[in-house]
Amino acid sequence: MCICHLPCRNLKTGPGGDQASGRHVAHYHCVVCSVTIARKTDMVSHLKRHVNKGETEASYSGSTDVPFDEPAPSGQAYEIMKELGTNVQLLPNHTTPQKSDTYFNRKMKPNRQLVFCSLAVLAEERNPIECLDAFGATGIMGLQWAKHLRTAVKVTITDISDTCVKMIKENCELNNIRVDGGSRGPRGPDGATSKVEGSPVATVEVVKMDANVTMHLWPFDYIHLDPFGTAVNYLDAAFRNVRNLGIVSVTSTDTSSLYAKSPNVTLRHYGCHIVRTEYYRELAARMVVATVARAAARCNKGIEVLLAVALEHFVLVVVRVLRGPTQADESAKKLRKLLHCQWCEERVFLRPGNMVDDTLPCSCHGSLPGRTAVQLGPLWCGPLFNTASSMQ
Structure with a gap:
């Protein structure tokens, strides 16, 4: 124009x-x-x-001038963006996409970096490892895994949208990565394997399939869940087939329910009662970990929290999976109610058992009229990170 x-x-x-x-x-x-x-x-x-x-x-020229033979969907222009040495093409409306378009959030770069670091640590122990990017969108995360870790990982990227699958395959060609669906089913709208000129740096499996179906069908060593909003609908499928000592990373972007702005949605999705506190980010992280632990326990598996990060626009939780009913019981014991004083913000986890202890370290309940304490949770009462964790 x-x-x-x-x-x-x-x-x-x-x-x-x-x-x-x-x-x-x-x-x-x-x-x-x-x-x-x-x-x-x-x-x-x-x-x-x-x-x-x-x-x-x-035509739009972004950070890299790369020609494309095929026009963008709906006649739109592509924008080329480079992150961590990986090029991806984006639609101009990637921040506010229509229903059939792909979404890309530049603010999630710290999230992608943290997820990549956790995968790199696991790759030092197992080689190769099968990892899944369950919600590909533009494919930026899975492409970064394949481009930097190469033969140490076998990357599978899934998405239910035809437009997203097509864009992921084009982004693979853009980064000299070969698309190979293997024997796991349809790879896209045309079911074809892309051809990369020269020697490809890596191979990525692109599958057009619902994330729950993919995780129920095939086992993985590493699973990353980053849907739009909450990930509670995908936790059961993730823990059903993840391998022992594998890793599940969960990104939740439903900040309104995580940060106590929509308590009814919080109760519906996470089964927790929370209020707005000065430590609301830690509260959100412990709530997500508690939901992850319950999903793992339903599959007779326990968890070890490796990393928990809560920022303004997302909450990231990375856990290691420990198989066995004993490990599941140990994780379930770390789900407790939190006693919180609404006046001075003092808090303490209730002791395990059926005996209720309403004693807080503060004296607000005695010096102020009425009740000042509320019970929040159930929440994860264990550690939120493990700096000395070994992947062995």
């Missing part, structure tokens, strides 16, 4: 038709709908509407 982005100077005509210098009026022409807009900010908004509707064939 071509836009006259320079202001056009309209000259007023004086008496007798002679042109006289008057006030300069800037306006912009849109060649898509032939509309004239005076303000630049209005023109930018107007262009964005055309782009979101796919009504332009403009």
Whole structure:
């Protein structure tokens, strides 16, 4: 799309038709709908509407100039982004996609780095390891695993969307990675294996399938769950087939329920009662770990928390899986209620057993009228990280 982005100077005509210098009026022409807009900010908004509707064939050059033979979906232009040495193509509306488009969040870069580090640690013990990126979208995370760890990992990327699967395969070609579906089923809309010129740096398996189905069908050493919102609907399938001493990493982005802004949703998804506190991020992390521990216990497996990070826009929990009913019982014992004082923010976990102890370290309940303590949880009362953890 071509836009006259320079202001056009309209000259007023004086008496007798002679042109006289008057006030300069800037306006912009849109060649898509032939509309004239005076303000630049209005023109930018107007262009964005055309782009979101796919009504332009403009080419976009991002951080890397890479030609593409096929046009973007709906006639949209691709944007090329590079992160950790991995190139991915994005749609211009990747931050606010339509229902059939792919989503990419630049703010999740710390999350992807932490997940990559946990996978690299596991790769030092097992070689190769089978790892799953259950929600591929653009495929950025799985491509980073394959490009940097190479033969140490066997990466599987799944997504239920045809558009996402197609974009993942194109991003594989962009990074000189071969797409191989193997014998695990359909690999995309056309079921074909991509061809990479020269020697590929790695091989990635791209499967068009629901994440729950994939995790029920095949075992993995490493599973990463990063759906849009909560991951509680996928935990049972993840722990059903994960191998012993494997790792499950869970990213939750439903911050409204994690940070006590929607307590009814929190109770529905996590089965926990929480209130807004000064340590609300730790509270959210312990709540997610407790939900993960319950899902593992239902599969007769316990967990060891390796890492827990809570930021403004996501909560990341990385746990190691310990197989056996004894390990499951030990993890279940670490799920306790938390006694919290709403006046001074003092808190203490209730002791295990059926005897209720309402004694808090503070004296607010005696010096103030009424009750000041509430019970929160159940929450994970064990450690949230393990710096000395060995993967053996």
